[in-house]
Amino acid sequence: MTQGTTSQIWGVLFVLPFLVLFVAFVVVPALYAVWLSVVRWQPLGVSPFVGFYNYSKMLRDPIFWTALRNSFVYVLMVVPAGMVLALFTAVFIYSLRSSALRQFFQSAFYLPGVVSALAVAIVWRYLFDNEIGLMNYILALVGLPRLNWLGGLNTALPSIALMSLIGGGGGAIIIFVAALGGIPTELYDAALIDGASALRKHFSITLPLLLPPILYVMVMGTIGAFQVFTPVYVLTHGGPLNRTMTVSFLIYRQIASYGDIAPAAATGMLLVVACLGLTVAQFWWFSAVVEY
């Protein structure tokens, strides 16, 4: 039918702007990334193919392993705690009777996330200041010794994690509240009849049905936390003796300070592999936990 073909052609036409831009700025770079990582890149002239040289150079560089370890540790510090906090907050919000109040609290918790990570980092730079920062003032008030929050070898990374936990999680809270709303109330009625205790109700009904959103938040949260950049850039710039050097900051430094394009590309690929690995691991763990 003529109408069908015209419709088809228009279908393609409508998608074209998006596709062209997508190919130009996502697909081409992605492919180029692979190529970049296997050559010794020259700005002018031919870049010779060097196989896995860039990868082995990175894998032999201790800084890479430091960065990888720091990124993992940061994820471990931020994701589980953040999710538990978000879940509890969501349950509390959901239990409110007035929908206006629910809306209000969801907005209140999301607000810190709307502000740029840069602004948040700037504020925390002040909060963590050794002399006039509020954090040390609070410690002094309760008689504890001051901490070198951002400069201390063992406190730098946890400080950044702390910053993320307070005021983070707004998006996760909203998702969980919506998910809680999706649980059919008949299930709870049945549990009530069977005389289930509150705890049992939560473990047998709420948690299993929340598993898909929990998985989603966990995966997205992990990918995001693994790539943390702005706080590191503003607060510690890689940290005292590379204690806050994360993989993303390493890549940034490779590009910006050294112009090491090819190693940066290789590191980028390794970062992607690590993220995919984490994602797959989480999916696996979840399918092992879910019973049905």
Place this chain on the structure above:
Amino acid sequence: MHLTQDSVARPMRRRQSPMLQRLLPEGWLTVGRWLTLLILTAWALFSLFPLYWCVITSLKLPADISAVRPSLVVTRFTLESYRQFLQGVGYSNAPVGRWFHNSVLVTVATTIGVLLVCSTAGYSFARKRFWGRDALFWTLIFTMLIPGWSTLVPAYVLTRQWHMHDTYWVLILPALPAPFGVFLIRQFTVTLPDELFQAARVDGASELQLWSRIALPLSRPVLATLGMFTLIGSWNEFLWPLLVLNKSRMFTLLVGASTIMYQFRGSGPNYGIAMAVAVLMSVVPVAGFLLMQRQMIRGLTIGALKG
């Protein structure tokens, strides 16, 4: 109602909200309600405290800021920090006004661009049939899982080779093909009734008019939501502009502001100015969010629960 021990022993419970009954332990209900509110309020205040601290510090006198005992309220009010920032005090004539201008321009252009590009693509995925349509759509969605860093280095190199660094285009164009945008619009457009389009077709509407006269006006809510997300996201962009902009006069507000934090690294930042900067760069996102909270929250849940 079923004669369980609960309903016989405590008949009053039935007057309470059914939701509470299901979620909190039985003994807590009356106290529970106020306790919940208290805990939530406390935690919310705690989460929002850094923002509060930022605003009041930006309004304090420099002497009060470096005081050994910082105060939680502003006793003496001043706009000195803002004045200093906007006039470029202490950091060698940075073109602050220009930074604002750049941010506004890039943000507006990106938002309009994203709306155009994603609304056409989303419409097509929803209502048009072509070979490979669904496969293409879900592949696009799948790419959202891939970390952005994978394309950062090559995009940096490519845009440099294409002489795009230090232009506005390098900030606008890569942001336009947003899978999330296409997803939102497509999910919305499939809910539009077919009859509307059939009727318009009968009336002789062209393909373009079907999109512009029917789909687009009806999509206003989702377009507004997507627009606001894009606006906020574009304004808050930091890493990419940081990498691809080298000339001070092309900086966006955020990048320029970060260089200020830098200038002070040796002696410790002038926190008054830093807080003023943080406030100024947050006005647009906060205002935008407050305007469209409801829609944005709904947009978030659609993205997550269907994905």
